[in-house]
Amino acid sequence: MPALTGLLRRIQGWVRPRHPEPLPVRLERRRIYILPTGFGAFVAALLGTMAIGALNYNNNPALLLCLLLVGAALASLLWTQLQLSAMEVRAIQGEPVAAGLPMPLHVHVEAPPGRERRGLRVDIEGSAATLSLDDTGGEATVALATVRRGWLTPPRLRISTSRPLGLARAWSWVWPQTRFLVYPAPEPVGPPLPSNGGDAAEPRLDPAGEELHHLRDWRSGDAPRTIAWKASARRDVLIVRELERPRGDDVTLDWRRLGGLDHEARIRRLARWVDEAERQALRYRLQLPGAQPIGPDRGAAHRHACLRALALLPEAG
Amino acid sequence: MARHGLPLDGPGRRAALLAASTCLLPLLLQLPMPLPVIIAGAAMTAALMATRGAAPGWLRTVLALAVFGVVVAQGGLHLGRDTACALLAGMLAIKPLELRTVRDARSLLGFALFAPFATFLLDQGPVSLVLGLLGAALVLAALLRLSEQESGLPAGDVRPLARLSAVMRLIAIGLPLALAAFWLFPRLATPLWGLPDLSTARPGLSDEMSPGDWIDLLADDAPALRASFRGPEPAPRDMYWRGPTLMHYDGRTWTASSWLRAAPPAPVEHGATVWDYDLALEPTERNLLVALEMPLALPDGMRAAHEHTLTSERKLDRVTRWQLRSAPPVRFEADLPAAMRQLALQLPEGFNPRTRALARQWRAETADDGALVERALAWIRSDFAYTLTTPLAGRHAVDEFLFEQRAGFCEHFSSAFAILMREAGIPARVVTGYTGGVRNRYGNYWIVRRMDAHAWNEVWLEGRGWVRVDPTAAVAPERIYDTLADRLGGGGAGETVLPIADLGDWVLRGWNDFVLGFDAARQQRMLQRVGLERMETGGLAALFALCAALALGWMTWWIARSEYERDPLLRAWHRLDRRYARRGLGRARHEPALAWAERVLAAHPGEHALLALTRRFVAARYAPASSDATLITALRAHRPTPETRQ
Numbered sequence: 001m002p003a004l005t006g007l008l009r010r011i012q013g014w015v016r017p018r019h020p021e022p023l024p025v026r027l028e029r030r031r032i033y034i035l036p037t038g039f040g041a042f043v044a045a046l047l048g049t050m051a052i053g054a055l056n057y058n059n060n061p062a063l064l065l066c067l068l069l070v071g072a073a074l075a076s077l078l079w080t081q082l083q084l085s086a087m088e089v090r091a092i093q094g095e096p097v098a099a100g101l102p103m104p105l106h107v108h109v110e111a112p113p114g115r116e117r118r119g120l121r122v123d124i125e126g127s128a129a130t131l132s133l134d135d136t137g138g139e140a141t142v143a144l145a146t147v148r149r150g151w152l153t154p155p156r157l158r159i160s161t162s163r164p165l166g167l168a169r170a171w172s173w174v175w176p177q178t179r180f181l182v183y184p185a186p187e188p189v190g191p192p193l194p195s196n197g198g199d200a201a202e203p204r205l206d207p208a209g210e211e212l213h214h215l216r217d218w219r220s221g222d223a224p225r226t227i228a229w230k231a232s233a234r235r236d237v238l239i240v241r242e243l244e245r246p247r248g249d250d251v252t253l254d255w256r257r258l259g260g261l262d263h264e265a266r267i268r269r270l271a272r273w274v275d276e277a278e279r280q281a282l283r284y285r286l287q288l289p290g291a292q293p294i295g296p297d298r299g300a301a302h303r304h305a306c307l308r309a310l311a312l313l314p315e316a317g
Numbered sequence: 318m319a320r321h322g323l324p325l326d327g328p329g330r331r332a333a334l335l336a337a338s339t340c341l342l343p344l345l346l347q348l349p350m351p352l353p354v355i356i357a358g359a360a361m362t363a364a365l366m367a368t369r370g371a372a373p374g375w376l377r378t379v380l381a382l383a384v385f386g387v388v389v390a391q392g393g394l395h396l397g398r399d400t401a402c403a404l405l406a407g408m409l410a411i412k413p414l415e416l417r418t419v420r421d422a423r424s425l426l427g428f429a430l431f432a433p434f435a436t437f438l439l440d441q442g443p444v445s446l447v448l449g450l451l452g453a454a455l456v457l458a459a460l461l462r463l464s465e466q467e468s469g470l471p472a473g474d475v476r477p478l479a480r481l482s483a484v485m486r487l488i489a490i491g492l493p494l495a496l497a498a499f500w501l502f503p504r505l506a507t508p509l510w511g512l513p514d515l516s517t518a519r520p521g522l523s524d525e526m527s528p529g530d531w532i533d534l535l536a537d538d539a540p541a542l543r544a545s546f547r548g549p550e551p552a553p554r555d556m557y558w559r560g561p562t563l564m565h566y567d568g569r570t571w572t573a574s575s576w577l578r579a580a581p582p583a584p585v586e587h588g589a590t591v592w593d594y595d596l597a598l599e600p601t602e603r604n605l606l607v608a609l610e611m612p613l614a615l616p617d618g619m620r621a622a623h624e625h626t627l628t629s630e631r632k633l634d635r636v637t638r639w640q641l642r643s644a645p646p647v648r649f650e651a652d653l654p655a656a657m658r659q660l661a662l663q664l665p666e667g668f669n670p671r672t673r674a675l676a677r678q679w680r681a682e683t684a685d686d687g688a689l690v691e692r693a694l695a696w697i698r699s700d701f702a703y704t705l706t707t708p709l710a711g712r713h714a715v716d717e718f719l720f721e722q723r724a725g726f727c728e729h730f731s732s733a734f735a736i737l738m739r740e741a742g743i744p745a746r747v748v749t750g751y752t753g754g755v756r757n758r759y760g761n762y763w764i765v766r767r768m769d770a771h772a773w774n775e776v777w778l779e780g781r782g783w784v785r786v787d788p789t790a791a792v793a794p795e796r797i798y799d800t801l802a803d804r805l806g807g808g809g810a811g812e813t814v815l816p817i818a819d820l821g822d823w824v825l826r827g828w829n830d831f832v833l834g835f836d837a838a839r840q841q842r843m844l845q846r847v848g849l850e851r852m853e854t855g856g857l858a859a860l861f862a863l864c865a866a867l868a869l870g871w872m873t874w875w876i877a878r879s880e881y882e883r884d885p886l887l888r889a890w891h892r893l894d895r896r897y898a899r900r901g902l903g904r905a906r907h908e909p910a911l912a913w914a915e916r917v918l919a920a921h922p923g924e925h926a927l928l929a930l931t932r933r934f935v936a937a938r939y940a941p942a943s944s945d946a947t948l949i950t951a952l953r954a955h956r957p958t959p960e961t962r963q
Binding site for chain 2: 050056060062063065068069072074118130132166167
């Protein structure tokens, strides 16, 4: 078995592409491989038997039938290859996920019009998806397994098909020169968010709040229901109420305060807290060693910035 | 038993079952009753059960054994071709019972392809051909569906008709290769191994004849042979296609003499008229041939017995074609050896006493052999009638025919006539074969059908040798000499139907000539016609390889077509780029053309020409008004300057 895997690795070294390559990638003849499937070998043996029998008995209808099937089978091989030929992988887009979760990769493909390309298979390390091109473009989403946080260089991606007859499988490797970010895996269970962030509680303006913050002059675009009619009547100009909502403290997620944990466990705890803060709609600030604090803020972009910083922290030691 | 694999979905199952049953159908039509009924019943049961999922293993075993038992009970343990085919049909019928996964469906379809193949070994008629081809096309369509399911396409994605047209496209693309292989692939002149016999014989001429056993044959309007003449054609009256000559009579059955078959042909003096013709014989399961009387020389592979009964060295189990020359005999074995004479007078004792008494009475009254023959013919002409409905004969079959029924067909007439002559001391024998023929109005050929099978007599007369006498013609000449049109009564229906029938037969004959009858010899002849005189197997293989390569090239052109850069300017530009890429100076994907040329120039000061050329290219490509006639040539001619080479 080791000899076999060694051989397989050697073959992998020969196949095109031999290096990661920038997208877009065009699938041309020289990088499309085709081999018979098990069923294809069975049919070949069957047709071979039929041909020998027909030749021996000089049974021309049988021979003709056999040859027509051989011709159709060969044409189907061409068809199989044509399914991939001249197709272009335009882009591969990965959605960041926490390590350990499968990362959905969106593979965008284009092809010159005029040929039906349906039921292609896109697979990457055991995960597969069906790709059908409508008119000229199509997209398939495969799931790439993730293990560790940080940059993930994807392995070769295979686009293959055994249509139309299932006699042979044609495939082409695409080795995109790109990398995807994998967030650290959050701690599954952990302590609640640290309560005293250190910053004083600071009421913030919020149109959905209930308490009056102050009054100001009307500006175009203010909603009519925010107008303070009594105050406006008194002053003879339109006055608008600005509302506020009292909120908890900003949370500071500080690397230094997690001294009891080891390197990766800290990262995982912080990743959990980032998600927790987002869930509770709190503003949070992430303080990592040797870096400017991130935030305080909240929202998808902030969360991404925090998790990205966590994901890209160097390994311990 | 656990099976792994993608479970088969409904449309895939239906497609596989439809394809398998269509493949099975032509095979069933060839099997002797009641096998087809039993197997069709088993197939339907299996298909119905298959729609509910696979049957348990023990049930499959029981059914397989049952089918095997039925086939053996019908055909016996003699493993002939039709027994083997019946077994195949039976197994194919119950194969759907284990239809669970896509893989099962594929193996079912693979085995189903053997059914048309087996059918063609039994029969090559148009029905079998059409059904066989349809079955094969449906198998391909079912494979398409299975492949669709495997690649995750929903069932409604492709309509069944679209699938069938896709199959037709595949066949059409493969057709040049298939035809090149068919006409040019080296054919075996002699088979590597023989074809197993059919366990049941088919109707056709045989070397024996008992009264009544030709009834099936005389109702069969399938073609027996087609003949096209080069030069003069014989009158319908001369169209006696001579087959086996029957010498022995055992009181019931006439049989051919086996030792005469090995004897050298009897001497014949031929007449002046000569007929040159091509004979295409429909397949039978025998070696027996027919030819116009009498062949002048025999082609290779054919031999004549003493009575000029023709046999072929190989069994005529497919369409065979022969080139023959015949001339009517003037004198045929004028000196009859004593042994032959004795053989031609032999009669078994204890049969037909009244007939023999009549013959002896005639002999006593008439001394001249010729007059006696005439007398017998006159009696038959006046007192007898032609009919195909005759009762089953008893022990004295000829007595019953001559004195009670006085109606019958060629078998009765020829048998009775020969016995009369023999008892009267005139050597006589029965000759079987075909008479007449119908001219096809589209092709220049005559068609003789199985229903034209006939039996007549030869009597040996002093000085003339064997002379043909046809007692049936004395009664019903229209039965023998008239064309099919006359037989149909000249009614309106006959007139309108016949052209179509003729056209159909003409098409069939073309099929026979170019497909069914094609063999090593015809292949050589075909190549001779295009000027390739002697073609050894090696040369033929080379020619085939050439044509196959051409066909494959045509197919591959399909691939290249889509990748081919249509614009000649772009094509020349990309080639130029590739020449530089080989020196490690290729243009990066993001790099504009001029930026690239400038970069190359900066690294290699000799590359001024490239920059100038690139300017021209950019102008031609992006400034629509400009036209640069010599640009493409210049791009093609340009090479990196020598100092750029490392």
